Amino acid sequence: MLVDEADVTCLAGDGGRGCCSFRRERFVPKGGPDGGDGGSGGSIYFVCDTSLNDLNYFRFNPRHKAERGRHGQGSLRHGRNGKDVFVGVPPGTQVFRDGEMIWESRGGSGPFCVAHGGRGGFGNAHFKSPTRRAPRYAEPGHSGEECRVKLQLRLIADCGIVGFPNAGKSTLVSSVSAARPRIADYPFTTLEPHLGVIYGKDYSTMILADIPGLIPGAHEGHGLGNRFLKHIMRTKVLLYLVDVSESSGRRPMDDYEALTREVGCFEPTLLDRPSVIAASKIDILHDRRRLDGFSRAMRKRGKKVFPISAVTGDGVKPLVNALFKLAAAARADSIAELKEVS
Ligand SMILES: Nc1nc2c(ncn2[C@@H]2O[C@H](COP(=O)(O)OP(=O)(O)OP(=O)(O)O)[C@@H](O)[C@H]2O)c(=O)[nH]1
Ligand SMILES: [Mg+2]
Known part of the structure; x- marks a missing residue:
């Protein structure tokens, strides 16, 4: 069976939380804020894969989810970024969101980001300033995009x-x-x-x-x-x-x-x-x-x-x-x- 249409849900990863922490070390009084930023969530990309002929893969895999970013940690440690997900689609696939075509896969075209990962939240070290030297807050991570798209394959023939x-x-x-x-x-x-x-x-x-x-x-x-x-x-x-x-x-x-x-x-x-x-x-x-x-x-x-x-x-x-x-x-x-x- 040739599968030429598929509904796909792409969930990009959420960003990690920023960390609220203070440097505590012997002989370093008032070490200051040292909460690191959260990592960004992974994004989801479509790439043109010339070895594919139809959208059969999406019959059984209609949901794609990218990893979330890790939270920031003390000592200014940045959370790890979530891994991006690359999903192969055959050449000639058109991607529609809300009825509007947003991308078409062609051999040689680069990856297309369909759902952007959320940005990681800033740790409290980010908010320090001469007037606010000990901020006690950090930002939560931003949510990753959720995108529902319709894929339509148009066979390429002469x-x-x-x-x-x-x-x-x-x-x-x-x-x-x-x-x-x-x-x-x-x-x-x-x-x-x-x-x-x-x-x-x-x-x-x-x-x-x-x-x-x-x-x-x-x-x-x-x-x-x-x-x-x-x-x-x-x-x-x-x-x-x-x-x-x-x-x-x-x-x-x-x-x-x-x-x-x-x-x-x-x-x-x-x-x-x-x-x-x-x-x-x-x-x-x-x-x-x-x-x-x-x-x-x-x-x-x-x-x-x-x-x-x-x-x-x-x-x-x-x-x-x-x-x-x-x-x-x-x-x-x-x-x-x-x-x-x-
Ligand atoms: N005698 C003769 N029979 C033909 C010719 N072309 C097709 N047929 C016959 O017509 C019938 C239908 O042929 P298909 O090729 O299946 O027709 P189709 O246009 O693909 O039909 P659908 O797939 O149903 O749209 C078959 O029994 C064929 O053997 C022809 O040139 N001469
Ligand atoms: Mg026929």
Whole structure:
């Protein structure tokens, strides 16, 4: 099971108490205040850990607590600071507090402090002054922060496949990559996203994301809902897979429109993303006019349709080449953007 959401509570350590003490030593009359400060509580940090793939760890570890600081002691001894806690999260994890995103983990990004440890209290030595030479009070430690956050993982893939249930998304992924998602002749076989890696020419690779099928009304919770669409937010290219065979019992154009409507309801900017349309299951298509009509209608909209059969492999190669080309162009654009920013 891919765990892509988790609620996590982070409790930073409290600061240690300051100490109230006086130096008492032979031949040192009125030795003065010598209470040390308390140590700071440990903080909790999230760090990007590229060896992790999902948020499964948080299913069993939803609470993270850092050590408290030790109390200060006499002879100006400072309490030991609490140890910080570093919690690894997979790349692509977004951290939300009160619905607002506060951090996103990326490879190479540094640790992010999610809950700060409390400061240690000052000992009475801190408060001595020419007018108050024997303060008899010390500060208590400050409390560590408590932070409840929601983690959301967005898979990092180059291309996301959007289609109705049973359109053949998993079959396509398994035919072009080594991934083996479950394939069966009933809707909603895929219940969680799967990634597949396609190897292209010149050692280039592309990651395909197979996500559960969408149906009309998914944005209102129909079917499996549309929450899986968050995994395609990161992809550079979208592949709309439409079953053109008679077995679907629907018109291909209606399917395409329903898919774009659902995608648009989830996030309108996804509609501006480069996309490719593939007409699947052409090996069991009896009435060729279904495909021709769909291709013609899409051509009018300036879009090309790639007829494919993931079972026989017909048309898959040109489709994969087109995806590679679009992904490479999108990658070049984002690098240019990054350069502009820097
Ligand atoms: N003849 C033929 N059958 C196909 C083709 N692609 C998929 N199928 C069949 O269609 C059925 C559904 O395929 P899946 O790959 O599980 O479909 P999916 O889009 O992943 O479906 P969900 O996971 O339920 O959303 C399976 O029985 C496949 O064998 C194709 O190109 N030709
Ligand atoms: Mg599937």
